[in-house]
Amino acid sequence: MEFNEKVVIITGASSGIGAATAIHLSKQSAKLALVGRNENNLKRIALYCEKSKGEKPLTITADITEDESVERIVKETVEYFGKLDVLINNAGVIGMGGVKNSSMETYDTVMTTNMRSVYHLTMLAVPHLIQSKGCIVNVSCIASTKPSTMALAYNISKAALDHFTKCVALELAPDGVRVNSINPGFVKTNLLKGIGLSEDQLELFVKNVVGNMPLKKPVEGNEVAALIAFLASDKAASITGSNYVIDGGVSLR
Template identity: 50%
Template sequence: MDFSGKVVLITGASSGIGAATAVYFAKLNATLALVGRNVANLNQVASDCETVGSIKPLILVADVTKEEDNERVIAEVVEKLGKLDVLVNNAGKGASGSIETTTMEQYDDIMRTNVRSVFQLTKLAVPHLIRSKGNVVNVSSVAGQRSFPNFLAYCVSKAAIDQFTRCTALELAPKQVRVNAVNPGVIVTNFHREAGMDEDTYKLYLKRCEETHALGRVGQGSEVAAAIAFLAGENTASFTTGVCLCVDGGKHAMCPR
């Protein structure tokens, strides 16, 4: 794969899957626009990208839950980089909670970050993607395909992203814009810690995941990044749209335990 001359915008690029995806695309010679809230982390990721690639990324400090920030992000990308070829909607968050314990504030927070921001950024990007005949890759989750207790708002948000992916794929296909998603299983990032797990619980969780993933292990960010690049590539997935691709070590296919 080669993304020379392609402009790739990645949200949530300051850590986890987003950071891994940025480095992966840098190796493929993409021109990158990296979006996140943590300036120090973004600078580090940009430095990592420059180490493996040849083009300095554009850093955009923004909060995807703010409409004005999203408008600025798309405008700056097109103004400074000239176009937009690939939008990777990666920014997201998780939180534990059941129907009895999830507050409306928590629910709204999850939906603003995981769904509303994706809707708005995609809507803003569409005119530019039509011009470039580009594509969108949404980062969903196996939780969009499978149901898990005590993670209600997150599961609902990712199921929404899967449906959003399929609907927009159908709407934009006549204009030659592809829309796909990846659905990761458990990936080694700070995601679960940020969702409230302490270190000891997280270690036990990863051990348990050896039984809940068919391949007997959890995944790495670079493995999800490779799937994102595959779906974004003209030479690898030019006839693929509306797909929600599980990158989860077979977790989606296993019976619940």
């Protein structure tokens, strides 16, 4: 799955799944535009990518909840590389609580980050993706179809993202642009630290979650990255509008 000469935008690239995907694609010669809020982490990942194949990524420090930043992501990428082939909408946040114990502030933050920003960035990227007959991969979650009471806003944001994927895939198919999503289960990333757990609580949480997984192992970031790379590659030329689950078997229960 060589990505030689293909230009790829990855949001949320400074850590977690986004960083793993950046590193994976750099080894396949992709030209990367790495987007994130943490400038130091972003530069560290970019340096790692550059060392793997000698291709220096473009780093864009940006908050995808700000319209001007979203516009800048596409503008800077196209100006730097001259085109766009792949958009990976990965950035996201978790907001804890259900309808009885969360707030509208939580709802607005989660939906703005996980859904509105994806809608906006995709709109701006589409004209360039039509030109290149490119593709989009959205990073969703099994929470989109598996109800829980822990993170209502997050769950519905991912359900919306799944339907967005299918609707946009249908709209863009005549233009030769493919759109798919991946739906990971538990992946131990920095995203979980944002829910307020201490290191000990996080370790206990991980142990309990993994213990209840049919495969008895967490999903690794590099496994998710490999699936994203497949869907973004020419080997998936006939796949569009699909939601690919990678969850260690959790959805079977």
